[in-house]
Amino acid sequence: xxxxxxxxxxxxxxxxxxxxxxxxxxxxxxxxxxxxxxxxxxxxxxxxxxxxxxxxxxxxxxxxxxxxxxxxxxxxxxxxxxxxxxxxxxxxxxxxxxxxxxxxxxxxxxxxxxxxxxxxxxxxxxxxxxxxxxxxxxxxxxxxxxxxxxxxxxxxxxxxxxxxxxxxxxxxxxxxxxxxxxxxxxxxxxxxxxxxxxxxxxxxxxxxxxxxxxxxxxxxxxxxxxxxxxxxxxxxxxxxxxxxxxxxxxxxxxxxxxxxxxxxxxxxxxxxxxxxxxxxxxxxxxxxxxxxxxxxxxxxxxxxxxxxxxxxxxxxxxxxxxxxxxxxxxxxxxxxxxxxxxxxxxxxxxxxxxxxxxxxxxxxxxxxxxxxxxxxxxxxxxxxxxxxxxxxxxxxxxxxxxxxxxxxxxxxxxxxxxxxxxx
RNA sequence: GGAGAGAUGGCCGAGUGGUCGAAGGCGCACGCCUGCUAAGCGUGUGUACCCCUUAAAAGGGUACCGAGGGUUCGAAUCCCUCUCUCUCCGCCA
Numbered sequence: 001x002x003x004x005x006x007x008x009x010x011x012x013x014x015x016x017x018x019x020x021x022x023x024x025x026x027x028x029x030x031x032x033x034x035x036x037x038x039x040x041x042x043x044x045x046x047x048x049x050x051x052x053x054x055x056x057x058x059x060x061x062x063x064x065x066x067x068x069x070x071x072x073x074x075x076x077x078x079x080x081x082x083x084x085x086x087x088x089x090x091x092x093x094x095x096x097x098x099x100x101x102x103x104x105x106x107x108x109x110x111x112x113x114x115x116x117x118x119x120x121x122x123x124x125x126x127x128x129x130x131x132x133x134x135x136x137x138x139x140x141x142x143x144x145x146x147x148x149x150x151x152x153x154x155x156x157x158x159x160x161x162x163x164x165x166x167x168x169x170x171x172x173x174x175x176x177x178x179x180x181x182x183x184x185x186x187x188x189x190x191x192x193x194x195x196x197x198x199x200x201x202x203x204x205x206x207x208x209x210x211x212x213x214x215x216x217x218x219x220x221x222x223x224x225x226x227x228x229x230x231x232x233x234x235x236x237x238x239x240x241x242x243x244x245x246x247x248x249x250x251x252x253x254x255x256x257x258x259x260x261x262x263x264x265x266x267x268x269x270x271x272x273x274x275x276x277x278x279x280x281x282x283x284x285x286x287x288x289x290x291x292x293x294x295x296x297x298x299x300x301x302x303x304x305x306x307x308x309x310x311x312x313x314x315x316x317x318x319x320x321x322x323x324x325x326x327x328x329x330x331x332x333x334x335x336x337x338x339x340x341x342x343x344x345x346x347x348x349x350x351x352x353x354x355x356x357x358x359x360x361x362x363x364x365x366x367x368x369x370x371x372x373x374x375x376x377x378x379x380x381x382x383x384x385x386x387x388x389x390x391x392x393x394x395x396x397x398x399x400x401x402x403x404x405x406x407x408x409x410x411x412x413x414x415x416x417x418x419x420x421x422x423x
Numbered sequence: 424g425g426a427g428a429g430a431u432g433g434c435c436g437a438g439u440g441g442u443c444g445a446a447g448g449c450g451c452a453c454g455c456c457u458g459c460u461a462a463g464c465g466u467g468u469g470u471a472c473c474c475c476u477u478a479a480a481a482g483g484g485u486a487c488c489g490a491g492g493g494u495u496c497g498a499a500u501c502c503c504u505c506u507c508u509c510u511c512c513g514c515c516a
Contacts, residue, residue: 049485060441074496
């Protein structure tokens with residue numbers, strides 16, 4: 001959520017910067033909704049003031065045994081007037097709040113203009129693209145031939161866009177998860193969390209998935225819960241409605257969780273393989289930072305995610321998303337894209353974002369810069385480090401051999417009982 | 424799932440219808456005192472929003488004692504519903 005004061009003071013600036021995302025907002029409603037609600041509130045508060053005053057007088061009169069019938073009559077009128085105004089005010093506030101919750105975050109000044117992936121800016125590349133003396137295969141072919149991935153049976157059990165890992169495939173996925181967690185906890189200062197995988201509506205609203213993106217979430221019927229689409233949701237919401245100690249910042253969390261997404265509207269894309277599933281594994285980083293450090297923290301987070309790829313010796317590039325490609329809550333995002341020989345292209349494997357105070361404002365996560373001072377919203381950051389399934393894809397495709405086997409990256413071997421080759 | 428107890432400020436903890444945003448303590452901030460440290464003394468110390476101004480503050484107001492509703496001129500205090508926590512029983516991984 002944006003700062004209401006910013007909208008009041010400089011609506012044109014906000015309009016301009018939101019427009020760079022390509023998002024259309026009915027701005028003409030803002031001033032009307034804001035004015036409506038404030039006028040109603042002011043009127044109602046004046047009436048309540050008068051009522052409280054009278055009520056006090058009645059108390060005094062009654063205590064002294066005097067007659068209180070005059071103010072009692074007067075207060076009856078007031079109560080009626082107040083009662084009549086409360087409902088409409090509540091509605092006006094709800095309309096205003098709904099409006100505010102649908103405005104995306106402002107892109108950071110450094111974010112390149114542009115409307116889609118084509119306008120993203122490549123920041124750097126790392127690693128050598130492997131050369132094969134045979135035609136490299138897709139990971140789903142590799143996986144099915146080695147009998148470590150089984151999409152047909154996953155479809156039988158659940159449906160399309162699910163995967164079943166078998167034997168050394170499952171082991172490889174698990175090794176990746178543990179390798180990533182060990183790196184971030186032992187060397188990069190993140191605390192490991194195992195959060196709930198189901199969260200409530202408040203949590204989803206706090207990070208910005210709701211109210212706008214409900215159609216992309218899986219939801220449970222009886223208690224109104226949602227399956228997390230990313231660990232960003234539970235991790236960021238850990239400190240919802242808290243005032244944090246400055247000394248404790250930045251807070252760094254890492255969690256492995258499965259992620260669940262409806263993928264509504266993505267029907268033609270990536271229908272085969274592990275790239276786009278309703279359920280996938282991810283190791284996620286979340287930081288809560290002081291505002292003045294958050295961009296420095298973002299760079300460090302990107303480096304933490306890159307380190308996973310470097311140690312796996314997987315070639316990748318870092319891309320800075322343009323305004324049109326930014327997620328709803330993000331002010332600035334770097335994507336890591338890994339090279340996939342089977343597709344002959346770079347594919348997203350991580351996304352690291354600084355949401356600045358956008359989520360903190362929704363989720364009421366604050367801290368006190370000075371012992372006595374006012375509270376300030378923290379900045380929240382999140383990043384995948386990495387999307388595990390896609391990392392497995394990259395390993396299979398980059399480490400495939402002519403004979404159909406797959407060499408296990410060295411850093412993973414200790415996690416796989418010394419296994420150096422699959423197949 | 425059944426029975427019971429509870430939810431008050433950063434923390435602990437009083438408060439069962441009126442001037443309670445809430446005693447007291449701890450913590451914290453500032454000041455005093457003091458060879459140093461410790462102790463002591465004094466003062467202050469919630470959040471959000473609205474109005475008025477505004478560079479900001481001060482000031483005025485409304486709301487908030489788990490959440491929502493109700494009774495009442497008036498609710499932290501009474502009633503209802505819900506959520507959460509704790510204890511016991513049952514069940515279960």
